[in-house]
Amino acid sequence: MPLVRWPKEGKEVEVPTGTDLRVAAKLAHAQQGDSCGGKCACSTCHVYVLSGAELLSEPDEDEEDTLDKGFDVRATSRLGCQTKVESDGVVELEISRESRESFFNEHPDEAPKDWRPKR
Numbered sequence: 150m151p152l153v154r155w156p157k158e159g160k161e162v163e164v165p166t167g168t169d170l171r172v173a174a175k176l177a178h179a180q181q182g183d184s185c186g187g188k189c190a191c192s193t194c195h196v197y198v199l200s201g202a203e204l205l206s207e208p209d210e211d212e213e214d215t216l217d218k219g220f221d222v223r224a225t226s227r228l229g230c231q232t233k234v235e236s237d238g239v240v241e242l243e244i245s246r247e248s249r250e251s252f253f254n255e256h257p258d259e260a261p262k263d264w265r266p267k268r
Contacts, residue, residue, distance in 0.1 A: 151204065151234040154241045155179045170196060170205075170229035170242065180259065181244050182251025187230035192219035193251035194229035201240035206233040220247045 153173040154161040162177035171194045174181035182193035189211050198205065205227065208216075212231040216222050226245070234240060244252075253260035 151237050152239045153177065153234065154239060155244065156199070156241055157243060164234060166234060166236065168234055170194070170227065170232045170234070170240075173234070174229055174244075179244065180249050180252040180256075181229055182248045182255060183230060184251050184255065185230075189215050189228065189231055191251075192216060192228065193248055195219045195222070195245040195248045196227055196229050196232075197223055197243040197245060198225045198227055199241040199243055201238055204234055204236040204238045204240055206231075206235050208232070219245070221245060 150163040151166060152161055152163050153170065158179055160177040160179050162173055164173045164176065171183050171187050181196065184193040185191040192215055208227065212228050215228060216226055253264055
């Protein structure tokens with residue numbers, strides 16, 4: 150079974166092949182946002198793939214267009230809602246600042262004490 154890992158958070162989860170990174174984050178209780186609920190309508194599930202990119206689905210035009218709206222987009226950027234784990238192995242991710250802020254907006258009870266919501 151594929152393993153998705155968030156090294157900075159010390160979280161990981163085994164997922165069935167075909168699981169998207171948004172669902173994997175929810176299963177692992179990783180602080181990854183998803184304001185649109187996985188509809189590829191925002192970029193709040195934006196992550197950086199640290200390793201295992203070859204195990205993931207290829208980005209399509211919709212994902213690339215939506216990522217264009219994101220902040221601090223890098224060559225390793227992917228949208229969690231659109232990226233599926235297609236092969237066994239280990240995928241390591243870093244949650245973007247945009248995604249973490251979205252998560253805290255969605256779950257203020259889990260935000261650090263010094264965090265301020267967007268207005």
